[in-house]
Amino acid sequence: MDTAELRELLTPDGLRLLDSLPPFDERADVVAEVSRLRKQGHAPELVAAVLTQARLRARGVAKFGEFASRMLFTEAGxxxxxxxxxxxxxxxxxxxxxxxxxxxxxxxxxxxxxxxxxxxxxxxxxxxxxxxxxxxxxxxxxxxxxxxxxxxxxxxxxxxxxxxxxxxxxxxxxxxxxxxxxxxxxxxxxxxxxxxxxxxxxxxxxxxxxxxxxxxxxxxxxxxxxxxxxxxxxxxxxxxxxxxxxxxxxxxxxxxxxxxxxxAGDTEDVEVGDLDEYLYEPDGSVIRARLIGDLARQLEATTISRDIAYLTAPTAEQTPFAQCFRVVETFPLDEKRLRQELRARGIGRVEIKKRGVDIDPAVFRKRLQLAGSNEATLVLTRVAGRHTALLCERV
Known part of the structure; x- marks a missing residue:
């Protein structure tokens, strides 16, 4: 938005026109809407400004809730x-x-x-x-x-x-x-x-x-x-x-x-332990604050490998600070083997998570050539230092 568009918008007529627009629809015919507003006699700058604001207000709901409907925005803002x-x-x-x-x-x-x-x-x-x-x-x-x-x-x-x-x-x-x-x-x-x-x-x-x-x-x-x-x-x-x-x-x-x-400061990590029935993925804020050790002690969990931010425990606990998965099967991180195993289980949709391995999940997913109606979570990581694939289901 430039100053000319803003001047057009910040007038009683401009704000009335903005508030009169229907809720923004991504699928709507923008060209037809521009034509309709121009036929009503509105200046091109004003039409551009109000349609931009209608779109940004719709996007702003995710951050500002109902307040977005009376706010103004810039893209960057x-x-x-x-x-x-x-x-x-x-x-x-x-x-x-x-x-x-x-x-x-x-x-x-x-x-x-x-x-x-x-x-x-x-x-x-x-x-x-x-x-x-x-x-x-x-x-x-x-x-x-x-x-x-x-x-x-x-x-x-x-x-x-x-x-x-x-x-x-x-x-x-x-x-x-x-x-x-x-x-x-x-x-x-x-x-x-x-x-x-x-x-x-x-x-x-x-x-x-x-x-x-x-x-x-x-x-x-x-x-x-x-x-x-x-x-x-x-x-x-x-x-x-x-x-x-x-x-x-x-x-x-x-x-x-x-x-x-x-x-009071970064907390001490817990020891590496054997992979157990449940895997926890700590929230990113916990990882960045370096509070994984405290979370592990709350869950009575250990880490699956040194410097890998996954925890493992024998029981599933509900916590806002981590997502929990049940480990269904463990495989070597071998593409051919995984393709066979997933096909045998009829898994056609897979959520891929990775940590500690150099893999692009989107590229890896295509190479798995998935087929079937079942779905699962695949965690690509290191367990006790070894590259491993964990077939999991969300708890």
């Missing part, structure tokens, strides 16, 4: 925005820490700022991109205690602010087709600048989950968060926002709501 449950978790930290007004520096389209404002915190939201700041202003309009400024996160005055939240831009500038920046010094603000705010006041920094752990400070709480088994971020918390005695935590949002593991 929606992609990078914090999911509503996660943003609510962030906001809860600030409220519990006694913060009254927070600066959201690099606010994007305002997802986290909305969560802060919803908990009745004062919010100063700042973004350096004009279009993004305008969209954040619209999204935050229902909350009078929230204001938006156009500016650089590292230079904005913080008078009256008693805590900071930053989500450094880790992609090139723009609203779509952006690329990832690998060097933390090129982020906006840079990682050093973001962490530097902690010397002045309580600070939280949202980073990508794959950030180099060597870049994370020892004096902060680092919390990896997953939503529906996908790790979405690591939050780095300083000062009163960090919990006493907690330096590593894994927060999992699943069908039963949030669940968390925490520790």
């Amino acid at each position: 929606l992609e990078q925005a914090t999911r509503l449950p996660v943003a609510s978790s962030h906001a809860g930290r600030y409220r519990r820490a006694g913060v009254s007004r927070v600066a959201d520096l690099g606010c994007g389209i305002g997802g986290d700022a909305m969560a802060f404002a919803a908990l009745e915190l004062g919010v100063l939201a700042v973004d350096r991109d004009e279009v993004t700041a305008a969209i954040a202003t619209y999204n935050l309009a229902p909350w009078p205690a929230a204001s938006v400024e156009l500016g650089d996160a590292s230079e904005v005055p913080l008078d009256g602010v008693d805590a900071v939240f930053l989500d450094p831009a880790r992609r090139t500038a723009g609203h779509q087709a952006t690329s990832r920046l690998q060097d933390p010094a090129q982020w906006s603000p840079s990682l050093d600048v973001a962490f530097g705010f902690a010397e002045r006041m309580p600070t939280g920094v949202k980073l990508g989950p794959g950030v180099d752990r060597d870049l994370l400070p020892d004096d902060a709480e680092c919390q990896w968060i997953s939503v529906d088994r996908s790790v979405v971020e690591v939050g780095v918390w300083f000062g009163d926002l960090a919990r006493p005695g907690v330096r590593r935590s894994a927060l999992v949002f699943g069908p039963s709501g949030p669940a968390e593991m925490s520790a």
Whole structure:
């Protein structure tokens, strides 16, 4: 979206037209819809803007639920925005820490700022991109205690602010087709600048989950968060926002709501044991937080091989921190043998998981030439150091 489209959209007629559109349907004839709106006398820029917003609102439901129906988005802004449950978790930290007004520096389209404002915190939201700041202003309009400024996160005055939240831009500038920046010094603000705010006041920094752990400070709480088994971020918390005695935590949002593991640091792994009847795949947040040892002790499990993040135990336990599989059969990791075994069992659909082996699951699946009506899970890994295929069923 450019400024011309945004100006067309942010008018009473533009917003009325957007709200009048039917729910977005990926299968609909877009050309026919454009023609219909043009025949009604709407400008090409406005038609493009409202149809883009209708599509983004439909996609935004996955992150913002029913709030998406009254929000505005950019492609990049929606992609990078914090999911509503996660943003609510962030906001809860600030409220519990006694913060009254927070600066959201690099606010994007305002997802986290909305969560802060919803908990009745004062919010100063700042973004350096004009279009993004305008969209954040619209999204935050229902909350009078929230204001938006156009500016650089590292230079904005913080008078009256008693805590900071930053989500450094880790992609090139723009609203779509952006690329990832690998060097933390090129982020906006840079990682050093973001962490530097902690010397002045309580600070939280949202980073990508794959950030180099060597870049994370020892004096902060680092919390990896997953939503529906996908790790979405690591939050780095300083000062009163960090919990006493907690330096590593894994927060999992699943069908039963949030669940968390925490520790004073990386936990010690358990010993390698014999493969038992059940296999556990720890959640990615647990793996990245290096809390696999604590999870194994909870499950009375061992690891199947050194440096492989699969656990094994004689019993199946329900846990939000891992997926559980029953091991049906064990085979050498031999393609021809597996093809024969799967065909003999009539397995035509297979979920392939792998860890510790150099295999492309999509290519491997094609080479298995599957046929049949049954389905199973195939785990390609190392057991006691040996390349092994585990035929499993989900518990």
